[in-house]
Amino acid sequence: MTEPLLKVENLNTRFATPEGEVSAVNDLSFELYPGESLGIVGESGSGKTQVFMSIMGLLAENGRATGKVWFGGENILGLPADKLNRFRGSRMSMIFQDPMTSLNPFLRVSRQLTEVLVEHQGMSEADARAKSLDMLRKVGIPEAEKRFDMYPHEFSGGMRQRVMIAMALLCQPELLIADEPTTALDVTIQAQILKLMRNLKDEFNTSIVMITHDLGVVAGLCDRVLVMYGGRIVESGRVDDIFANPLHPYT
Incomplete structure (x- = not known):
């Protein structure tokens, strides 16, 4: 069993x-x-x-x-x-109720995503950026390449929540x-x-x-x-x- x-x-x-x-x-x-x-x-x-x-x-x-x-x-x-x-x-990862309190407003979304992979999986910066961008596409962020280096306040509420889901799933x-x-x-x-x-x-x-x-x-x-x-x-x-x-x- x-x-x-x-x-x-x-x-x-x-x-x-x-x-x-x-x-x-x-x-x-x-x-x-x-x-x-x-x-x-x-x-x-x-x-x-x-x-x-x-x-x-x-x-x-x-x-x-x-x-x-x-x-x-x-x-x-x-x-x-x-x-x-x-x-x-x-x-194990956790998605919190309000993404604006979980995402750092002063850091670009790309930085916040890549840090997860560098910290937990020892990835190079380049590999971490590539995987992070791919995950943004997977969670349905439209025009992910253009939005990758934006700040959290530049995303809608629904897109910020998708960013949080992407971050939580990066390490599978x-x-x-x-x-x-x-x-x-x-x-x-x-x-x-x-x-x-x-x-x-x-x-x-x-x-x-x-x-x-x-x-x-x-x-x-x-x-x-x-x-x-x-x-x-x-x-x-x-x-x-x-x-x-x-x-x-x-x-």
Whole structure:
């Protein structure tokens, strides 16, 4: 039987505040298999984003995560940053909700893309530029050659999100985590982004986690879905089964 790419066991995430400790994620466990797409749905504050900030080692300074997170057979939860960097960006990547807060406004898009390959794969500058430009074409940036050396503010919202997807996929990661990647995009661009992610999943056999509050997005992309409420999983299963026969009132 195929081993899971990602296995989360009893994950708990808490934040220290002046009023005391606040729990964001409670005893959460799930598995994700190679080439599978998993939707994590829940309202704002349900803990869905904090699950993956915990996994990626990106919690705020007052945050603390306990439990086990197995990735490729190694427990990565709580690894120091230098060891986590062996995984982040190369074997697992994350697309954040707002590309303008993730892209450096003072650096050309070409520089930001090529740095990923130089840093994680030791590529020469010339090879990194060629591969980065090719990835921009793959994610559907029109006239990619002309836009390659532009700054983020010169791109539309939909194109900036495509740049973020290109950046996340440059090293062909085994796991792609997408946090509300279609929020604030119009319906046409949203459909294009989802189609793009389906195509890239098929081409690279990438496992995808889609964090969203939009069940339509889950229906369009995901194989399975976890429903979160109050920091816990309240329901999980195949997308078709959950949509046809939801068991929990929140779903």
